[in-house]
Amino acid sequence: xxxLLARRRxxxxxxxxxxxxxxxxxxxxxxxxxxxxxxxxxxxxxxxxPGERDGEHYFFKSDQQFADLVANHAFLExxxxxxxxxxxxxxxxxxxxxxxxxxxxxxxxxxxxxxxDALPGDVVGVFIRTPSLADLRDRxxxxxxxxxxxxxxxxxxxxxxxxxxxFNFIIENHDFTEALADLRAILRASRLMTCxxxxxxxxxxxx
Numbered sequence: 001x002x003x004l005l006a007r008r009r010x011x012x013x014x015x016x017x018x019x020x021x022x023x024x025x026x027x028x029x030x031x032x033x034x035x036x037x038x039x040x041x042x043x044x045x046x047x048x049x050p051g052e053r054d055g056e057h058y059f060f061k062s063d064q065q066f067a068d069l070v071a072n073h074a075f076l077e078x079x080x081x082x083x084x085x086x087x088x089x090x091x092x093x094x095x096x097x098x099x100x101x102x103x104x105x106x107x108x109x110x111x112x113x114x115x116x117d118a119l120p121g122d123v124v125g126v127f128i129r130t131p132s133l134a135d136l137r138d139r140x141x142x143x144x145x146x147x148x149x150x151x152x153x154x155x156x157x158x159x160x161x162x163x164x165x166x167f168n169f170i171i172e173n174h175d176f177t178e179a180l181a182d183l184r185a186i187l188r189a190s191r192l193m194t195c196x197x198x199x200x201x202x203x204x205x206x207x
Contacts, residue, residue: 008196010097012119013037013187014105014112014167017128018157020139022173026128027106029180030187037102037187040093043069046084059089077107077114088115097122102191109163124190125167126183131174133157 017023031037043059045066054060061069066085070078078087088105096103097119105115109127116123130136136157140150164170169186173179190196 006197007100008191009122009198010099010101010103011190011196012040012093012097012103012105012115012123013190014107014115014123014125015128015183016107016109016112016125016160016167017173018130018136018160019153020136020143020145020157021128021130022139022176022179023106023128025176026173026180026183027104029176030183031104033184034187037104038096040088040103040105043075043087043089044084045086076118077111079108079110090118093119102187109160109166112167121195124169124186126169126171126186127164127167128171128173128179129161129164131172135174 015023015027027039031039041055041057041059043061043066045061045063046058048054048058048060052058063085066087069075069087069089074090075087076090076093078085080086088107088111093103105111107115112123112125116125130139133154137150137154140153145153171179171182171186
């Protein structure tokens with residue numbers, strides 16, 4: 001292939017947010033309207049829930065299998081949450097990027113850091129937040145969370161908000177339609193960046 005007409009390299013779009021900010025709904029809507037974007041499937045040591053299928057929702061692993069994968073550097077990022085381990089398989093993501101396919105990630109700020117370090121230049125981070133902490137609390141109450149869970153989620157939210165400046169973009173989800181439009185615009189602009197075409201001649205200011 002002529003290097004001037006080289007295929008675009010795929011990108012990793014990371015969405016992070018405090019619980020209740022609307023990240024899951026935005027992710028689903030973005031995926032539903034974009035055939036060129038797929039959701040990263042994580043490995044986990046937790047047991048499958050009713051209706052979940054191995055390889056589609058998660059790659060279900062034993063504790064030993066997961067530990068072996070970590071030892072073999074098979075994950076781009078991994079973490080333990082509430083006693084269960086989660087990780088992003090390296091091989092499938094790298095294959096997608098090489099083939100020019102984009103991958104959506106639903107991970108926290110710590111996972112974003114690990115992924116960005118593992119794939120420098122391939123990761124675009126978007127932090128989604130509510131207009132205020134009071135608004136976030138109201139959303140958690142409206143969805144039926146119990147008081148103890150709300151208190152825990154609010155404490156976690158403050159920690160997550162402290163890291164929002166590490167991301168490339170911030171979306172304030174006060175209106176779902178507007179937030180989704182912003183998210184689609186970010187994805188489109190990121191796909192069009194010249195850095196996605198690694199074989200192009202360098203710009204003069206980067207030579």
